[in-house]
Amino acid sequence: MPVLPAGRKLRQASSLKQPVAVIGAGIGGIATAVRLAAQGHAVTVFEGRESFGGKMHQFELPGGYRFDAGPSLFTLPGLVDELFRLAQREPQDYFRYERLDPITQYFFADGTRLTAWADEDKFAAEVEQKLQVPAAEVRGFLHRSKRAYEATAPTFLHKSLHRPQSYWSRDTLRAVAEMPRLGLLSTMHARHEQAFPQDARLVQLFDRFATYNGSDPYQAPATLSLIPHLEHGLGAYYPEGGIYSIASSLVRLAEELGVQFRYHEPVEEILTAGGRVTGVRTPRDVYDFGLVVSNMDVVPTYRRLLPQEPAPERTLAQPRSSSALIFYWGVAREFPELGVHNIFFSDDYRREFEAIFQRQTVADDVTVYVNITSKKTPADAPPGHENWFVMVNVPHDQGQDWPALLAQARAAVLRRLNQALGLDVAPLIRAERAWTPPGIAADTSSFGGALYGSSSNTMLAAFLRHPNFSRRLDGLYFCGGSVHPGGGIPLCLLSARIVADLIN
Numbered sequence: 001m002p003v004l005p006a007g008r009k010l011r012q013a014s015s016l017k018q019p020v021a022v023i024g025a026g027i028g029g030i031a032t033a034v035r036l037a038a039q040g041h042a043v044t045v046f047e048g049r050e051s052f053g054g055k056m057h058q059f060e061l062p063g064g065y066r067f068d069a070g071p072s073l074f075t076l077p078g079l080v081d082e083l084f085r086l087a088q089r090e091p092q093d094y095f096r097y098e099r100l101d102p103i104t105q106y107f108f109a110d111g112t113r114l115t116a117w118a119d120e121d122k123f124a125a126e127v128e129q130k131l132q133v134p135a136a137e138v139r140g141f142l143h144r145s146k147r148a149y150e151a152t153a154p155t156f157l158h159k160s161l162h163r164p165q166s167y168w169s170r171d172t173l174r175a176v177a178e179m180p181r182l183g184l185l186s187t188m189h190a191r192h193e194q195a196f197p198q199d200a201r202l203v204q205l206f207d208r209f210a211t212y213n214g215s216d217p218y219q220a221p222a223t224l225s226l227i228p229h230l231e232h233g234l235g236a237y238y239p240e241g242g243i244y245s246i247a248s249s250l251v252r253l254a255e256e257l258g259v260q261f262r263y264h265e266p267v268e269e270i271l272t273a274g275g276r277v278t279g280v281r282t283p284r285d286v287y288d289f290g291l292v293v294s295n296m297d298v299v300p301t302y303r304r305l306l307p308q309e310p311a312p313e314r315t316l317a318q319p320r321s322s323s324a325l326i327f328y329w330g331v332a333r334e335f336p337e338l339g340v341h342n343i344f345f346s347d348d349y350r351r352e353f354e355a356i357f358q359r360q361t362v363a364d365d366v367t368v369y370v371n372i373t374s375k376k377t378p379a380d381a382p383p384g385h386e387n388w389f390v391m392v393n394v395p396h397d398q399g400q401d402w403p404a405l406l407a408q409a410r411a412a413v414l415r416r417l418n419q420a421l422g423l424d425v426a427p428l429i430r431a432e433r434a435w436t437p438p439g440i441a442a443d444t445s446s447f448g449g450a451l452y453g454s455s456s457n458t459m460l461a462a463f464l465r466h467p468n469f470s471r472r473l474d475g476l477y478f479c480g481g482s483v484h485p486g487g488g489i490p491l492c493l494l495s496a497r498i499v500a501d502l503i504n
Contacts, residue, residue, distance in 0.1 A: 017041045020503070021280050021289040023267045023305070024445070026054025027489060028480035029295030030250045031083060031496035037257035038086045039504050041291075045259060046282060048266030048445075052251050054295075055444050055451075056489075058244040061431035065330035065387045066380040068243040069435070070444075072371040072389055073341065075230045076490040077237050079497075080246060087257055095249040096240040098376075103236045105339045107420040108201050109347035113337075120232060131199045141195045141206075146233045148226035157485045157494055191222035204349050208367070211393055213486050214321025214452035216353045224456060230490070238340060242373050242380065246489070270294070270305045276474035291475050293499055297482040298466045299447035309473065315466050318454035320396040320447065321487065322356055323437035325409050327390040330431035334386055335421070340375045344368040344416050352393075357457070360395040362405045366412045368392060385430070396448035397437035406436055452487030468498045477502060 017040045022029045025047035033043045051057065055070030077097050084091040101118035108114070114130045117123040120142055124135035188210050189203070196202045207217035209227040217224075230236075239245045251261065262282075269281040270292055279288045294301045302311040346352050346365045355363035371389040374381035381387045392409050417425045437449030447453075454465060466483040470476035479495040481487030 018290050019044070020291040020293060021046060021267075021287065022293045022295060023270075023280070023301075024054065024295030024480070025049075025052035025251075025261060025263075026295050026444070026480055026492070027056050027247055027250075028492035028495050029054075029293070030247060030254060031493050032293050032295065032479045032499050033259045034083045034250055034254045034257065035086065035496055035500035036293075036503060037254060037259050039500065041503075043254075043259045044287070044289075045254075045261045046265050046267045046280065047261065047263050049443075050263055052261065052263075053244065053247040055440075055446075056243060056247045058242065059433075061328060061330055061433060063330050063385075063431045064382045065328075065385070065431050066242070066373075066377075067328045067387055067389055067433075068371075068373065069326075069328075071243050071489050072369075072373075072391075073231075074237045074239055074243060074246070074489060075234060076493075077239075079490055079493040080250070083250060083493075084253060087253055089253065094253060095245060097237045098240070100236045100238050100340060102339055103231055104341040104343055105337070106205060107342070107344045108204070109345055109419075110201075111420075112201060114201075114205075116232070118235060123232065127202060131202050133196055133199050133202050137196065138202075142228065142232050145226050145229040148223065149229040149233070152223070152226065157491065158497070186222040188217040188220045188222055188224050191225045192217070201345075204345055207349060208343065208345075210456075211322065212488060213456050213491075214323075214393075214450065215456040216322075216357045218350060218353055219357065219457040221456075221458065236341070238373075238376050240377075242377055243489075267296075267305060269307075270301075270476065272306070272309060272473055275472070277476045289475075291477070291503060293477045293479055293503075295478075295480045296445050297447045297453065297480070298478060299482070300445050301478070312466065312471075315464065318464055319457065320450035321452035321455040322393045323396040323440060323449040323451055324435070325362070325392045325394050325406060325437075326435040327388075327410065327413065328431075328433045328435075329388040329390060329429045330381065331386045331388050331425070332384070332428045332430045334384060335372075337421075338370065338372060338375070338386075340372060342370040342372070344370070344420050346416070356393060356395050357455075360398055360400065362392065362394050362409050362412070364408075364412060366392045366409060366416060368413050368416050370417075394437065396450040397441055398448065402436045402438055406434060410434075447482070451481070453482030456486070468495060469502055 019042040020036050022033050022045045025045050033045050037043045057069045060066050081091040102115045104116040106114040115126055124138035127133050127138045128135040189207050192203045192206045210217035210220045212227050265282045267280045267282055271279040277292045299316050346367045352363040355361050369391045372386050374386045414426055440449035468478050468484055477499045479499045481492050485491045485494055
């Protein structure tokens with residue numbers, strides 16, 4: 001183990017609280033830094049790349065097309081506002097957003113089109129008109145989704161599941177009382193099929209919410225049927241300037257609070273002695289820290305940064321979530337029938353998920369998600385053009401032939417889009433880039449390119465995720481999508497809150 005230079009310390013804040021090192025400037029790491037700085041800690045964020053954001057970075061393609069590289073859906077904006085208020089700032093001075101209406105445009109394989117309106121009654125009426133499912137049944141399902149979310153979120157999302165004291169509360173008793181209705185022994189698909197036996201298209205629509213945490217609706221527990229409430233109850237939002245503005249506004253706040261960001265300085269080792277962390281080593285130096293928070297995926301955290309420490313092998317061996325193939329296309333036309341979020345469903349959803357989770361490949365017929373931020377931020381594309389973020393759910397990287405699968409997926413995507421839109425999209429593509437699971441893994445240190453760490457395909461998955469703290473090493477904590485409570489912007493922000501509470 002490297003020897004710490006005598007007396008070497010990073011600049012300390014005026015408070016008496018311990019300095020903290022945060023490894024990784026993804027959204028979880030940024031939010032953790034903000035919270036800890038607001039608590040009075042001197043915080044240093046080490047980031048191996050040239051800038052912040054992790055999956056939440058941005059780039060441009062020739063011709064004037066701007067893209068958010070990773071996350072595209074924004075829910076629970078109050079979790080971002082909360083960070084500014086913790087620092088006694090007014091959120092709107094840094095960050096603004098609007099509620100989307102409609103939320104999503106759906107295109108089914110049989111040619112049916114359906115608009116998911118933000119208003120529950122309007123959405124239910126749309127379903128009744130287009131799919132002949134009674135509006136009352138849709139409203140009833142959404143009410144049950146809301147009830148499940150409100151009963152379980154305070155315990156299973158807002159608290160550590162790995163500390164006994166988390167279970168001694170009214171919130172926990174409420175969650176336990178709701179358990180018989182949550183369908184622990186059933187699957188999401190079975191729950192949706194039971195709710196809407198008269199129309200497989202509506203079942204498919206609600207099944208797709210399993211992809212919010214990279215899971216399979218044919219395996220994931222019915223408890224995840226609470227996820228639709230995030231969109232249809234609490235709302236989907238668009239941040240002014242795109243998703244990247246979330247990270248950039250929080251970095252601005254963090255820097256105002258005294259957080260130091262050290263870019264191009266990856267942590268190579270978390271230093272330990274006597275059962276606790278003592279600092280970090282980078283290519284530039286060795287730094288003393290008694291508190292370290294890893295925002296890196298938990299698997300490379302152990303394999304690369306803690307090679308001398310025993311790893312929680314059973315936890316690290318949990319099945320991975322899905323990954324994605326993403327095409328970024330500059331498209332030389334505007335499509336008024338499309339919105340910010342668009343879903344083009346495959347004809348056989350079960351076969352598509354079997355390909356992902358059982359055969360670890362890409363189906364011949366794929367569901368396509370298209371996000372177009374130029375609908376809200378016209379400067380993201382030239383006049384008369386659009387910037388298409390085109391995503392397909394795929395397995396995480398296990399050594400597949402990704403160049404071949406990329407070509408196969410691109411052809412399948414174009415077939416699906418051409419059929420739904422009634423024209424040949426390929427000639428309209430003026431600029432293009434692709435991101436594959438190996439690329440995601442290399443760029444973001446996500447093990448296998450899995451977007452959400454481990455999958456949630458069993459009823460115990462939430463309890464088997466890595467905790468937000470180390471059981472072996474005092475002073476070591478974890479945030480981000482690979483640990484509790486899971487992946488996606490809201491859950492990464494909640495992981496930051498949990499870590500800050502544990503440290504404070």
